Amino acid sequence: MSRTIHNYLMKLNWDKLPDLNGIESAHTKVVQKQLLAAMSQSGGENLDVYNRLEDLLTSVNTESYDWGDDIASIFSELRQSTKTPDIPFLLRLLCDFFDIEDDHNLLPFAMMATLLAMVDNENPYHNNHHFFEVICMVIKLCIIHNALEGDQELSLSNDDILILFISACIHDFDHKGKGNLIDGKHFPSLVEMRSCAHAKPFFIHVGMPEKEFDKIESLIICTDVSRGDFGSSPAKQARDIFLSHAHENVKVSNLNYLYKTLIDDKKMSLMALLLAEADIAMSSALTYEFSKDMTRLVASESQVLRPSAKTLYGFMEVICHGGFLSRAANLVFGQNFQAILLEAQADSEKDVLYS
Numbered sequence: 388m389s390r391t392i393h394n395y396l397m398k399l400n401w402d403k404l405p406d407l408n409g410i411e412s413a414h415t416k417v418v419q420k421q422l423l424a425a426m427s428q429s430g431g432e433n434l435d436v437y438n439r440l441e442d443l444l445t446s447v448n449t450e451s452y453d454w455g456d457d458i459a460s461i462f463s464e465l466r467q468s469t470k471t472p473d474i475p476f477l478l479r480l481l482c483d484f485f486d487i488e489d490d491h492n493l494l495p496f497a498m499m500a501t502l503l504a505m506v507d508n509e510n511p512y513h514n515n516h517h518f519f520e521v522i523c524m525v526i527k528l529c530i531i532h533n534a535l536e537g538d539q540e541l542s543l544s545n546d547d548i549l550i551l552f553i554s555a556c557i558h559d560f561d562h563k564g565k566g567n568l569i570d571g572k573h574f575p576s577l578v579e580m581r582s583c584a585h586a587k588p589f590f591i592h593v594g595m596p597e598k599e600f601d602k603i604e605s606l607i608i609c610t611d612v613s614r615g616d617f618g619s620s621p622a623k624q625a626r627d628i629f630l631s632h633a634h635e636n637v638k639v640s641n642l643n644y645l646y647k648t649l650i651d652d653k654k655m656s657l658m659a660l661l662l663a664e665a666d667i668a669m670s671s672a673l674t675y676e677f678s679k680d681m682t683r684l685v686a687s688e689s690q691v692l693r694p695s696a697k698t699l700y701g702f703m704e705v706i707c708h709g710g711f712l713s714r715a716a717n718l719v720f721g722q723n724f725q726a727i728l729l730e731a732q733a734d735s736e737k738d739v740l741y742s
Contacts, residue, residue: 399475401426403495410592414506414561418589421502425475436464437476444527445484447534455723459677462520472519474501474556481526481552485545493549496595500556503586512684513562517669518555524665525555532661532715541657554606554662557586564688566613576611576621576645583607602655605648609659610666612706622667625649625659626712632656657713664716671703672711672720675730679741694741696734703728
């Protein structure tokens with residue numbers, strides 16, 4: 388039976404969130420405005436697009452996936468709209484699919500996360516569309532991971548799923564369109580830590596314990612793909628930590644306190660991996676045309692990278708390590724990733740520019 392999210396069979400009770408005016412942040416007024424809009428929202432725009440998206444995200448296939456054209460088409464349609472993507476729709480979908488009750492203790496924090504993800508960001512790449520798309524990929528990976536895992540040790544609980552949703556919402560919050568370089572010097576996870584620092588007051592205001600936010604920060608740090616002086620990015624470290632839980636001969640080094648939760652908790656290392664893989668999938672694992680579009684946007688934003696096949700191929704080979712590590716990401720994205728990689732490689736040998 389098809390779910391009918393936009394019939395509002397499952398509503399979010401925005402009244403649960405307290406008045407936000409007391410938060411010391413440059414974004415307080417904007418987030419408060421988003422809250423008031425959410426409380427009065429009637430919904431119903433782009434129904435066809437969102438219904439198609441719902442069907443794609445909630446379909447469960449544990450054999451193979453060739454969905455790149457369909458999901459890329461939906462994302463492209465939404466990118467052509469002048470309206471911010473409906474991120475509360477994704478939270479309603481998540482709660483409906485996983486039967487998350489409206490009194491779940493993490494739900495108010497997830498609702499706050501949707502408001503932060505809706506704060507306008509007009510960067511060419513790291514913008515509200517990117518946030519929306521990464522959240523979609525996290526939801527898909529959660530659904531497929533649990534279908535593959537069953538009731539085993541690493542199946543995701545509703546707590547885990549909401550933590551991943553929150554992390555996806557704010558992983559690039561208040562992104563300024565610049566990387567982790569200042570005057571040519573690399574500062575590890577500068578962008579990611581700033582996103583966490585700017586989002587944190589809102590979560591503390593609605594009662595999130597500091598230790599809970601520390602988990603979210605650890606996950607978000609692992610979306611940093613910049614390598615700096617160590618030659619190993621936080622995203623790569625997250626891969627290595629996940630592998631180390633299964634293989635004693637995999638060693639990890641140059642770790643700071645932010646990785647402690649991942650080292651101590653195999654489930655958390657999996658969650659970090661899923662978030663990082665959802666993030667990179669947007670540029671590498673839907674269709675070649677969509678990957679070219681994303682490469683153009685990243686190049687426009689960075690003003691350093693070239694909008695070229697060499698840039699995309701280098702990203703897929705070096706940053707993405709030639710593929711995905713989690714079972715869910717391999718199933719959902721693996722086939723498309725390898726096809727795109729071959730096309731990017733062929734065009735990089737000709738030094739093709741995407742213009």
